[in-house]
Amino acid sequence: MLDITLFRDEKKYLEILKSEKNRFKDTKNAEETKKYDDLWKKAKNDCELKKAEKNKITKETAEKAKVKENIEDLKIKSKQLDAEIKDLEKKQVEYLELRDKFRSEVGNLLWHNTTIAQGEENSKILKTWGTAKVQKKDLENFKKLSNNKMKFEQLNYDPKSHVDLGLEKDLFDLERAAKISGSRFYFLKNKLAILHLSILRFAIDKLMKKGFNFMYTPFIVNKDAIEKAAELADFEETLYKVGEDQFLIATAEQTLAAFYMDEIIPKDALPIRFAGLSSCFRKEAGSRSKDTRGIFRVHQFDKVEQYVFCLPEDSEKIHAEMITNEEEIIQDLEIPYRLIDICSGDLNNTAAKKIDLEAWMPVQGTFRELGSGSITTDFQTRKLNIKYEDKNEKFVVHSLNCTTLASPRILTALIENFQDEKGIIHIPKVLQSYTGFKEI
RNA sequence: GCAGGGAUGGCAGAGUGGUCUAAUGCGCUCGCCUUGAGAGCGAGUAUCCGUAAGGAUGCAAGGGUUCAAAUCCCUUUUCCUGCGCCA
Numbered sequence: 001m002l003d004i005t006l007f008r009d010e011k012k013y014l015e016i017l018k019s020e021k022n023r024f025k026d027t028k029n030a031e032e033t034k035k036y037d038d039l040w041k042k043a044k045n046d047c048e049l050k051k052a053e054k055n056k057i058t059k060e061t062a063e064k065a066k067v068k069e070n071i072e073d074l075k076i077k078s079k080q081l082d083a084e085i086k087d088l089e090k091k092q093v094e095y096l097e098l099r100d101k102f103r104s105e106v107g108n109l110l111w112h113n114t115t116i117a118q119g120e121e122n123s124k125i126l127k128t129w130g131t132a133k134v135q136k137k138d139l140e141n142f143k144k145l146s147n148n149k150m151k152f153e154q155l156n157y158d159p160k161s162h163v164d165l166g167l168e169k170d171l172f173d174l175e176r177a178a179k180i181s182g183s184r185f186y187f188l189k190n191k192l193a194i195l196h197l198s199i200l201r202f203a204i205d206k207l208m209k210k211g212f213n214f215m216y217t218p219f220i221v222n223k224d225a226i227e228k229a230a231e232l233a234d235f236e237e238t239l240y241k242v243g244e245d246q247f248l249i250a251t252a253e254q255t256l257a258a259f260y261m262d263e264i265i266p267k268d269a270l271p272i273r274f275a276g277l278s279s280c281f282r283k284e285a286g287s288r289s290k291d292t293r294g295i296f297r298v299h300q301f302d303k304v305e306q307y308v309f310c311l312p313e314d315s316e317k318i319h320a321e322m323i324t325n326e327e328e329i330i331q332d333l334e335i336p337y338r339l340i341d342i343c344s345g346d347l348n349n350t351a352a353k354k355i356d357l358e359a360w361m362p363v364q365g366t367f368r369e370l371g372s373g374s375i376t377t378d379f380q381t382r383k384l385n386i387k388y389e390d391k392n393e394k395f396v397v398h399s400l401n402c403t404t405l406a407s408p409r410i411l412t413a414l415i416e417n418f419q420d421e422k423g424i425i426h427i428p429k430v431l432q433s434y435t436g437f438k439e440i
Numbered sequence: 441g442c443a444g445g446g447a448u449g450g451c452a453g454a455g456u457g458g459u460c461u462a463a464u465g466c467g468c469u470c471g472c473c474u475u476g477a478g479a480g481c482g483a484g485u486a487u488c489c490g491u492a493a494g495g496a497u498g499c500a501a502g503g504g505u506u507c508a509a510a511u512c513c514c515u516u517u518u519c520c521u522g523c524g525c526c527a
Contacts, residue, residue, distance in 0.1 A: 044489060048496045054507090055496090061507050062458045071507065078507045222517090224501095264450060389450070392469045392485055 001104050001383045003396075007034045019109045022116045024345040029105040036099035043095055047088035054081040104232060108379040110344055111316075111353035118345030126355065129327070130336030133417060135159070138365035145367055146338060146360075161363045162415040163294035165423055166192065169440060172295060183292065184284060184299045188408060191440045195414070195427065196302070196407045198434035203304040203329055203404045204275055210325060212275035212306065217255035219279055220246050225258040228383040231349055237286040252276030253401045256307035260386045265397060267388045271310035271318060275404065278303065295408040296368070303406040306373075309386065312398045315375050322402035323355050323373045329404060330370065332430045335413050336360040338367055350376050357403075359413040370410060371403025 006012040013034065020027045061074045110116075115124050128150035134142045135155050142152060166172050171192035177185040188196050208214055221229070223245040230239065230250070240248040249255055256276045265272070280303050291297035306322045323339070330337055342354040351374035358367035378396040387394040418426045425440040432438050 041489065044496085048489075051497090052495060058458085058508050065458080065507085075507045082507095224517095266450090389468080394450095 001100070001379060002106055002108070003378070003382065004033075004037060004099075004103065007037055007103075015109065016106065020107060022110055022344045023107050023347065024118045025107065029102045032102040033099055033106060036095050036102065040092060040095035040099055043088060043092040047085060047092055050081055050085045050088060054078060054085065057081070104383075105349070107347070107349040108352045108377060110347075111375050114347070114353045115341055115343040117343035119343070120346060123343040123346060123356075124341040126339040126341050128336075128338045129331060130334065130360070132336040132360040133159070133362040134360075135362065135365060138362075141365060142360075150336070150338070150360075155362060157421045159363050159416060159419055160423060161294070162296070162412040165415055165419060165425070166294070168423070169425075171440070174294070182299070184297065186295050186298060186408065188295075188411075191435070191437060192411060194435055194437075195431070195440070196411060198431050199333075199405060199407050199410060200277060200302055200304055202332075202431055202434050204277060206329055206332070207273075207275035207304070207306065207325065207404060210273075212273040215252070215256060215259075215274050215276045217249070217252045217276050217278045219249055219281070221249055221254060221258065222246055225261060226254060228261065228385075229254040229257040229380065233348075238282050238284075240281050240283060248281035249278060250282050251280050251303060252278035252305040253307055256305065257380050257399060257401070258384055260309065260397075261384045263386060264394060265309065265386065265388045267311070267390050270388060270397065271308050271314060274305075274307040276305045276307055278305075280406070294412065296412045298408065301406055301408055304404040306400075306402040306404055308400045309381070309397050310400065311388070312377070312395075315377060315398050315400060319353070319355075319373060319375045319400050319402075322400060323357075326357055326371055326373060326402055326404055330357060330359070333410075333414070333428045335370075335410075335417055337370065342372070350374065350379050352377050352379070359410075359417075361413060361416045363416045368413070370413065371406060373400070373402030375400055 002016065006016060007030070013030070016030050017027050020030055057074055057078050061071050061078070064071050064074070115122070117123070125145075125147045128146050130151070132142060132146070132150055132152040133155050134152045135158070139154065142150075146152075160168070163174075167174075170189055172189055173187040174185075177187050204214055220242060226239065226247045226249075234250060238250045242248055253276070255278065256274045259274070280301050282299055284297060284299060287297065306325060308318050308322065310318050327337075327339075337357050337359045340356040340358060342351075342356055347354055353375040354372055355374075356372040357370050359370045360366075361368050377398050381397045381399050386397045386399075388397050389395075414428070415425055418428070420426065427435055427438050427440070
């Protein structure tokens, strides 16, 4: 949520409108925010005048009561004021709610170097890494998707989809998962399940070496926290509700973001780096027909997430650092990928800037998202009321989030990239000490 | 799950209907003093609206009683202690 004072400053208000236009959104939310803020201030002022009057009468009453004078007239006057105050208060609350409803739908101010464009195909390819294994039929598409700059080798055999190979090798059971849980659930079996655990542990070790604090977070959050840590759209499309006022987390970002809710962090404690591991639960309501087969898009998965609280001036630097961490780990796993600078029209409201890491998938013949890292400035932390103190003044902390890796999604990338002609899946070297085997 | 006791500013902690405009201490900020540091002294240090003057709010959250609530009542959340249950 944006700072309300930005809407009150004419110059900054114009920046908000511009940012919204650059996101290809209607500026209505910003305009209504300003309108209701003005109305709220007016109602608040009126209400406070009445309250001041009432407070005066209360004091007068106290003095008269002390010397046993008659206070009946004052009581009546006081009651009258109460009714007026109640009325104005109702109005005030109403305007404030409307103001913040609209305000919460205004997107974060775009970062200075976010690409202004609309549509996935207009997001900039920042970088490619690795040597992609490409089927002949996908060559043309591959070149386009990698800016013609990425190394590749043409496959001289037909790789099997992760679903076919996985079923063939008894690495997961999807039918029985569907029977007892529903579609998009899975049992991971045998060596693939070990690989799943190994990858997570590998990523955690790597981040801990870089000074991250490892956090194994709760999977359920209360309404208060999730409302501040998630976006409005998530409640419809992503979040599972459990019980009256509790939700399953869709990412550890949500628990980590809310960790310091309503707290003041000492300035010299920043930056605070968290590596969070949690299961993630997503309804995937907005993607009914996408990736229905296999374990690529599922309702439940495990993820290692980087989450950092920092000073405003450090956001850009730390964002780069987090993306590098993610890259290093994917490089260690030897998965070829590209980095995408997500364009303004495709950004979620919280992100001022977002960089996606997409792996090359030899069977699907395209790049698929493995994770993303966002600069969110003070957008999340303002709602969560997380501040730091500097010279007796309090300021909102900035925060950033970045995937490190998510499994089983990353398993599909490994299966597609590391199967040989005979259908043997080779385990990346760095993982072998974790798995205890070299191939599946 | 049961019983009992708590929740007050950055922290500790006083305050059991009007004099709470929330004491006091610590911490922090600024100033004075000092060669410097410290000590000492003085001022400041919850939130919102307002250029300001000022006003309003605030004692876990929400509701209620009252002319008047940190203080009394109800509901909820949460922490502690003991008992019970449980991997």
